[in-house]
Each structure stands twice: as structure tokens, then as C-alpha cells.
Amino acid sequence: MKIKRFTGKAALHTEAAKLITQLLKDKPDCTLGFATGSTPIGIYEQLVGMYAKGRLSFARARSFNLDEYVGLTESHPQSYRYYMQHHLFRHTDFDQRNTYIPNGIAADLEAECRRYDSLLAEHPIDLQLLGIGHNGHIGFNEPGHSLTGETHLVTLKPETRAANARFFDSEDEVPRQAITMGMGSILKAKSILLVVTGADKAAVVNEALAGPITTACPASLLQTHANVTVLLDADAGKELPDAGF
Template sequence: MEIIIFDTQKELDAYAADLLVNTAGEKPDAVLGLATGSTPIGIYDKIVERYNEKKISFAGVTTFNLDEYVGLRQENEQSYAYYMQKHLFSHIDILAENTHLPNGMAEDIEAECARYDEMLEARPVDIQLLGLGHNGHIGFNEPDVNLSGGTHAVQLKAETREANARFFASMNEVPSYAITMGVGSILKANTILMAVRGADKAGIVKEALTGPITTNVPASLLQTHARVIVLLDREAGRMIE
């Protein structure tokens, strides 16, 4: 595991963006695993900058997102499909048919999860971008006695819904369920890139990276992966420096 601590968020964003852009540059048909939330926004901004500087084309790239809320249509401003269009897809030359997110409006959620896993098996992810939840979740894999290996529907913990409530008009609007890649699916990526920022994440960063491997801290399972790159700002990394 490689851990890099940055003095500024801009430096972290640029480094992460360059890793993703370089992957696509070296392999024009690369498969990128993408994430949502507040942390990746600066990374996506930097990717768009690189694209506008004509340093990269995404015409042959395929993407898979980690997760999507159940019950939100793609046009809903809080859906992750909308987020990805807003922050990345609409600004680069990626083909719409090559961008994939779980369908949170599927009539048969179990069948949708199986469909997503089939696509992931057919096109393994070259580099998977992750954030880190306050309770150690990656994707929407919440702490539990048992974790699902493949894509599955999950009931979100109260603390996860509360953390995401800032994006919604009220707590009542925050979905209670999501579809997420499983930890097993995430660990199949050739490279895992986890970006974390903020003093409020320092404790869980230490648990995830240096504590025991346990399903109670899903991110701790990343310790079993052969190639993990962790990017932290100074505040998030203050307990492991």
C-alpha cells in the first residue's frame, strides 16, 4: 500500500486526476471505476482540465460507477447518474454507451445487480477510485458481520444517510437503500485509488489503513489488495504521519 499525504487539496486532486488520465493515455480502452460524493469533484475538475488541454481522449474508455441510490431517476439532481453528467461525462468525449451505473429504478433489483456483475466480469476495472465513509464504508458497503462480494442492494446506515443529507432538501428525501458494487468486486480492480480529505476522517483513516482487517471497517479489507494508492490531505493523514 502506497500512502501519499498532500499539503493542499489541489495537489491531491491533480495527482489523482493524473493517475486516472495516465491510465487512459497508456491504455485507450481502459476501464475506469468511478466514485461520487464531495471528494471526487475536484478530481473530476482536473480531469476536465486535462481534456480541454487536449492531453487525453476518452473516446475508447469504459467507466463503471460504484453505486446508485434506489428510487431516484437519472434526471433527479441527487442521483449519481446526474452527478456524473454534471461533473464529468458532459465535459469530455466519452461515449454514453460506455458509461455504466447501477439502475436504481430497475423493477427487479436482484436481476439488476446480477447484470452489473456480468458487465464487470466482462470488462475488469483497471483503476478504481474510492472515497471513504466516516464509518469505514467503501462504495455503500456498510459495516456488518458479513459483507457481500458482488453487487447488491444495501440498506444505508443512519450515519451514512445523515452524512449525505447535506445534498438533499430534508432528511426525509435521503434514500434508505442503494445498489453498490460489493467489496469483492472492488478488490478485483487492478489498482485501487482511495482519496480522503478532512480532519473528521483522520480516525477512520487510521483504522482502515493500520488497524485489524475486519468487516466492521470495510475499507480495512483494502489491506489485502496488491496495489492500493491512498491519497490524503494533511488533516486526514494527521494520525498516521
């Protein structure tokens, strides 16, 4: 595991964008795994800027998103399809047919999970971008006695819904279920890029990266992956010991 620390968010976002850009140059037809939330926005802004300057192209690339809320249409402002369109896809040359996000309004949600897994098997992810939740969740893989390996339907924990309420008018509007890639699916990515900012994530960063590997902190399973790069700002990394990293 490679851990890089930055004094501020801007430098961190730039470094993440450079790593993604380099992959696109080395392998233009790569498959990228994307995340949503507030943390990746600065990275997507950097990528859009590089595209505008002619420094990269997504024309031959594919993308998979980690998750999607159940019950939100693609046009809903808080759906993750809408998020990706707003922050990245419509500003670049991505072929929309090659951008995959779970369908949260599928008539058969279990069948949708199986469909998504089939697509992932057909197009293995070269680089998976990740954030981390306050309770250690990755995607919407919530802490528990056990974890589901493949794409699945999940009931969101109250703390996860509370954390995401800032994106909605009220917590009552936050969906109670989501479709998410499982930890097994995520760990199949050839490389993983974990990006974390903010002092409010310092404790869980330490738990995930320096604590025991346990399903009580799904992010700790990243310790088992052979190719993980972690980018932290000073606040997010303040509780993580220097020794061994």
C-alpha cells in the same frame, strides 16, 4: 500500499488526475471505476480541464460507478448518473454507451445487480477510484458481521443517510436503499486509488489503513489488495502513523 500526503486538496486532486491521465495514455481503452460524493469533484474538474486542453481522451474508455440510490431517476439532481453527467461525462468525449451505473429504478433490483456483475466480469476495472465514509464504508458497503462480495441491494445505515443529507433538502429525502458493488467486486480492480480529505476522516483513515482487517470497517479490506495508492491531505492523514508507510 503506497501512501502519499499533500499539504492541500488542490495538489492531491492534481496528483489523482495525473494518475488517471497516465493510465488513459498507456491504455486508451481502459476501464475506470468512479466514485461520487464531494471528494472526487476536484479530480473530475482537473480531468475536464485536461480534456479541454487536448491532453487526454476518454473516447475508447469505459467506466463503472460504485453505486446508485434506489428510487431516484437518472434526471434526479441527487442521482449518481446525474452527478457523473454534471461533473464529468457531458464535458468530455466519453461514449455514453460505455458509462455504466446501476439502475436504481429497475423493476427487478436483484436482476439489476446480476446484470451489473455480468458487465463487470466482461470489462474488468483497471483503476478504481474510492473515497471512504465516516463509518468505514466503501461504496455503500456498510459495516457489519459479514459483507456481500458481489453487487447487491443494501439498506443504508442512519449515519450514512445523515452524512449524505447535506446533498438533499432534508434527511427524510435521502433514499433508504442503494445498489452497490460488493467489496469482492471492488477488490477485483487491478489497481485502487483511495482519496481522502478532511480532519473528520482522520480517525477512520487510521482505522482502515493501520488497524485490523475487519468487516466492522469495510475499508480495512483494502489492506489485502496488492496495488493500492492512497492520497491524503494533511488533515485526513494526521492520525496515521508514519512508521511502515
